[in-house]
Amino acid sequence: MSTQPTYPLMPHATASWLVDNTALTFEQISEFCGLHILEVQAMADDLAGQKYTGRDPLHSGELNQAEIDKGQANPEYRLKMQRAPISVSRTKGPRYTPVSKRQDKPDGIAWILRNHPEVSDAQIGKLIGTTRTTIAAIRDRSHWNISNINPKDPVTLGLCSQRELDALVAKAAKKAGYEDNGEAAIRLGTDRDALIEELRAERQAHTKAASDAAQEAEAAAWLAARRAEGLSDS
Incomplete structure (x- = not known):
């Protein structure tokens, strides 16, 4: 029997703290907090529609420093919840609304x-x-x-x-009597994987472009140096 994944009590606030205070990847943070990877990236780029005050998962016990260190050392590592968030139970009676x-x-x-x-x-x-x-x-x-x-x-x-x-x-x-056939979950998972691959491809393309530009600059500098040597010899 599969168990439902446990996420932090305040996912967005926790993700905001992890973005600001760790070197974890967007994918690691999104999976731990149960958020879309693009939400995490928007927080990092300061483009999120809503600003969140960071919530320290170390203080709440949901993570410890050793677990964060494992994630920072290995981008493929998936963070594990150290202590499930304590749900606040409500007493019987009508809900109070401000x-x-x-x-x-x-x-x-x-x-x-x-x-x-x-x-x-x-x-x-x-x-x-x-x-x-x-x-x-x-x-x-x-x-x-x-x-x-x-x-x-x-x-x-x-x-x-x-x-x-x-x-x-x-x-x-x-x-x-409704039954969930799992199609929605499969579709969301597929879309999420596609977005992750797209982001990885973009990063690889940017890295390659930067490397090519550096090589071209190095070649141009070498040619300029050779020409300068030729002029000095003549």
Whole structure:
């Protein structure tokens, strides 16, 4: 039975710290944090749409220095989680949502209704912290502010974590009898491998171009020196 890989509690913040404080490759960091390699590269190039405050995985115990040293010594080495992140359990009762984010709830509800119809109203209410009346009003478009509701990912809005949403969707899909044939995972894996190969090819091309340029410059300098010697002899 295959086990689901364990990623850091805060993948983006951890990746940002590893980019700034280690010599690990983008591929090593992306695999350890469960991110796309291009996300990690964007962090390194300071092109990411959102800036993350680095989170030290050594302090949290998710990595130790010996494991990082192994990765830095061997680019093919895959980092191993030293201590699984501690998930924070929530007490029973309605979810508390900060006042500043409560106006985002309808957008998050609309997103779940559109993208995951298998999720029940009770599950949405528990995840987002809302009532079935509100969910029903958004579904049948009778909500008083329906014209201003735009479906948005509740994780992006900060209404729940990615782990909570994934667990909820998986539970709802299982209850509904949906089966995952693995095609999506295979497709994502293939695309990811293709991107990695493309990046490697680009690096090799840049290295070759730099080497060729250096050789040409060396040859030009040699010819110039020979010509100078010829002029001095004459």
